Amino acid sequence: MTTETNLVNITINGVEHRVPEGELVIRAAQDSGTYIPRFCWHERMEPVGMCRMCLVQVETPRGPMIVTACTNQVADGMAVDTENAEVKKAQEAVLEFLLANHPLDCPVCDKGGECPLQDQALAYGPGESRFVEIKRHFEKPIPLSDLVLLDRERCVLCARCTRFSEEISGDPLIEFMDRANTTEVNTFPDHPFASYFSGNTVQLCPVGALLAKPYRFRARPWDLTRVESSGLYDTAHPRVEIHASQNEVLRLVGVDNDATNHGWLSDKDRWGHEYLQSEHRLTSPLLRRDGELVEVSWPEALDIVASRLQLVLEEDGGESVAVIGGANGTNEDAYALSRFAREVLGTPHVDARMDDGLSAPFLAATVDRALISDLDEADTILVWGPDLKEEHPTLYLRVRRAAQQLGKKLVVVHPRATGLDDRAAIKLTYRPGGGFALLEEIGDGTHPEVTAALSAQGVVAVVGMASVADGPRLAESVAAMVRRTAGSARILPLHHRSNVFGALDMGLAPDLGPGRVAADRPGKDTRQIMEALSEGTLRALLLVGADPRRDMPDARVAEDGLYGAEYVVSIDLFLHDSNRDADVVLPAAGFAEKEGTVTNVEGRVQKVNRIRPAPGAARPDWSIIEDIAGHLGRSLGLSSAETIAKEIAENLPLYDGVTHDFLEWEARDGVVVPRNGRQALEHIPVGLEGPQAPGAQLTLHRARTLYDDGVRLRHCRSLHSLAPGAVAKLNPADAPGLGVNEGSAVMVTTSQGEGEFTAVLDPSTPPGVVYVPMNQVGAASLGTDPVVRVKVVN
């Protein structure tokens, strides 16, 4: 977004420049080619002017003054000197002061080789230390959390980490403690830095003070190979750089871009790559023989798969086969799968969603879709959907910024507390299952402040399923309401799993065809597929990167379907609950092991890249699918991700011109499709009928958490243990009536499931609500019914 800015004339070291009025001197100089050294200043955070490294001289009416370039704005006629003797003296002095107490343990410091303090000492430093006194000593390093360590001796007190946690992520758990020469960064005793965004502080740290436990002592920066890509958990697809050494991905760092993540990453996106190197990765095709999955060669596996599918096709036709998955791969994978399903198998029964998503036309083709950057322009932002902090971390940061830094009015509606509540002007809660009742109340004018906020000129509505009990229709009804009340509404419908949007665009939905068009011949969705498999009206199932048994809200449906399926082929990275009983499991390449494109939640297409080979015989999904098609005698003619992308660009007007070359050379931060703004299908959200609020005493809120027992996270040792586990959270006020104490074992029962959980008394869950995070280790699936009973287990 660009607004009209006045330009002013300034001189930097005697050279004239025209720069935007009001720009900070440090940025104006940088954009004009003069780098001013700095530690504390960061483009995405408020300046604090603390390190004093960026001192420059400016001419003022009171004569030349030494000022910090990071806190002073340019004005017309300003003369800036960044290199005269006084400035040099000041810069050298600051560096000598910083190094006075610095331990200089660079040889054993992770930051060595990519350390701004090292670099600036070389460029601007005095070259020797005259400090002969005793250095400050602290215990080295102390854990701030399960993921981050702090070496206080190295810290230069730039406040980047503390500002990040307060200004950006909104969890101020690390702070400056003490003062003067004994100032240090630390946590409150027994309150660890348990932030979903803690890794950003490691990346921000201009010295080796903050250290990532997963990366510590793993590599020297100069030994790393690097490639840019997009993160693949977060639906916003944050821009990342992948760093690897000897074919092993060692870390991801955030790349600053305006469109999505501003350089920030959730810890899940930052460290959730550990599964790639897991010993449990599938490295060879597996074939069921005598009840056991045994390793076989690719030709053998492909022959068997082709011949079995051929048999089914011949006997009952393509309509007896279904495809579930494709939301965790690339667009190229999804395109191959979509073509395979429609052209080779001849089935309309394809779905990338797991019975936990909004309708495909609403997700993919809603009119007036909001871009993430629209948040910055809105008058009111409505978030009625998941807790963004848990499920959509980049969006969480962007909404938070819009509310906190840009002063946007934020309305949050969710069954319990969310990470955005402290920045919300209005927060409403509702009992799970009671969303439609609340919507009706808002329509009736029962909440005039909400009505007023939603009647603003520009409203961005971020909508999704807050709770599985919401069902797929509530969010669309909310969108329809906002379109009625707002002067101009923009809608951002949310989905689970990273590349659902790309998969839908490639046609992996029962009611959509490739290219965001209505399907010629509607098929069954995931729930219907499972039901049909269970009934025997469908015979074979192809699972691609999908674990419906864990991911479908009602696990019984998945279990019955998988049990009833005659023939199941799974393409995946790991064995899991849904493919352990499959007939064939084919090993797939994962993130950073293949090239391709992905489409994020706002419809932005970006490139993902390869930095390591897939283990063993694992291969990209598209190539496995091409080979199965070939063995069926119906080759799709796919030869590389790049050529598939070309084919997509040529065949689907929606993706016109979006080739790998285009994304690599012309649109590194991606491009929102359709580029011309016109799409064939325009879905207008409609207000739908919904269930009445349950009259039950207790209602069940099931929702996802950032860390869970998902297939990939299960194989990330740094993160998996951070998941909340099988807990049932209750308001303390409900505890006495139920006879529950903190830590009690409780049996939680719905009409669709039952299981034992550990009770947690949690004031952020309202009275009358039981909150059970989904997909946790040892946690039973409880289905979608919000009516729930809780009994203490003796």
Next chain:
Amino acid sequence: MSVAPVVTRRMTEHPADSHGIERYEATGGYVQAKRAIGLTRDDIVEEVKASGLLGRGGAAFSAGLKWSFLAPERPAYLVVNADESEPGTFKDRQLLERDPHQLIEGIIITAFANEVHHAFVYVRGEYAKPARRVQRAVDEAYERGYLGAEIFGSGYDLDVTVHLGAGAYICGEETALINSLEGLRGEPRLKPPYFPAAKGLYMKPTIVNNVETLSNLPHILAMGAAKYSGLTDSEDTGTFMMSLSGHVEKPGNYELAHGITWRDLIYDVGGGIRGGNGLKAWIPGGASAPWFVPEQHLDLPITKEAAAAAGSMLGSGAVIVMDEDTCMVRAAERVVRFFSDESCGQCTPCREGTTWMEMVLGRLESGLGRSVDLDLLIDVSDGISIGLAWPPKMTTICPLGPSAVSPIIALRDYFRDEVEEHVARGGCWFPGAVVSGGATPQTPRSLHVASAVGEGRSPDQVAIEGDRT
């Protein structure tokens, strides 16, 4: 030379009960506040501007002008800076303890003139008794309807909250004080953009005035700007309070007229040096001020301009006198230690530089000095206050760090021989010298140097790359 006291008159004439509201009202108290509420706001601001009243907190900026910079947005706040903590300064304590209603009347006048409805008195935490006195006076004023809703029966509301600090000199800096009042660390804010007149307390326009400044207001209104500014022949109008301490016979607070000389102050007002000793140096305006010495400065008039021309300032009005038996290294160490202890820690040069200087001075005093140390001190100071100019070219957000170099300038300009003799003699020879471990109770410092001495080398043999142990 001497003037009739203004702000200390009531306490001088009625020592037994000058703090109570009965005495205050019996001696003309609250008459001006009541009158002010009948005046226009502009009239009051103009009167104060015309009086030439300068802020008494240290910066000596025109009080009336400061008010006229207040941004139009409302609500606005008045914050009374009663965080008197500059070493040598104890005048506000006297005004707070002994004439708190005079301050409250000044608050009412200032608040009304600036459309303020909530004032805060920020009293340093160690001033428990003064704070109690002010709180009691505030309670009395509320009881009589001089504070609270519709004061003096007018339509004007004013609340006053007395807030206790908790031990941080830096909170005397106005933006640090505002942070502290907001429940934050007392770290000075950036200027620009956080000028209190526009973005002060809660980001609203805020006036921060010192206790003595506000205490003058009832008198300016009572006698009129012309008479007030005519109290003295000097360009610096009105009276001012000086806190005299150190080696004088008669330390204490004195209300004086600008323009007398330092000789008058030290030898007449202060009764001369203890025991008839010789005068070695004095700090003319609180610990932040560069030092004066008799040979050059004794006959200078005590005015803002004369002090500035001589490279120092009147600052908070605190004069600390040192006689010939005073070790200048130890005195410098003590002043530098203060700033090192009280640094907020934000700015690198202040946080690291002041501590470094304190360590080197401690080493010199305890006999571990090196001949390079004075030049090192000067150079370290140069990194905090470029060129050691006056007024300082600061490398920091606030003047605390640059204040810490004032004693080093004195060592460089007047006492170089004494520093060199500390090196040559292996420590201090003045009375009360403490060898090893420094003059102050502290952990042993400079072990590199100490161990070198233990090995039979001289401190000078500890090279600059001494941190390679």
Next chain:
Amino acid sequence: MTHWSEATRERARQIMSRYPEKRSALMPLLYLAMAEDGYLTEAGMEEVAEWCGITPAQVQSVASFYTMYKREPTGRYLVSCCTSISCMLLGADDVLHAVEDESGVPHGETDGEGLISVEHVECLGACGGAPAVQVNYELIEGVTPAKGRELVNWLKRARPEVVNGDEMQSLFGGRRSFEWAIAEEDGAIGPYPAFQPLGTMAREPGK
């Protein structure tokens, strides 16, 4: 989860009503927490965090900035000896050493009984009556090393419930910065300032 008494909570509500924004009550609430527990405990900081709507880390960040919030167990009598420049010029270091020696408590520490803590502090604003000493922030001016020893012994022996500045000044003080003729009966009841809005005075004024 509170461990504060209802009286303390009522006091906290009164304090909060004096400020337009609740975080501004942080500093007085920290004193309140000290008065409740004898020093600033972790539980006290967590309590204050809840009152102010911030995290305990934010509370500790502020508390640790100021020297008067004692986060370690502190004696019933906190003896603070000024050693800044004006006091130092008149022998403050000797007073400090005398107090340390007589109490057996090095500066920065507390005796085993929890009776006396000793600290050296920066300027107390009593330079005209140097050297200055405070006990629980009640001031004594013109203290000599001998009087400093007497003060320590008196605290050990008399163990006053209320530490009164005028009384201590008359017993152990000398020259003052300025004369003060008003006798105060009130004083401090613990190692934190005696101030009516905090409820840390021996009695309410006027009663």
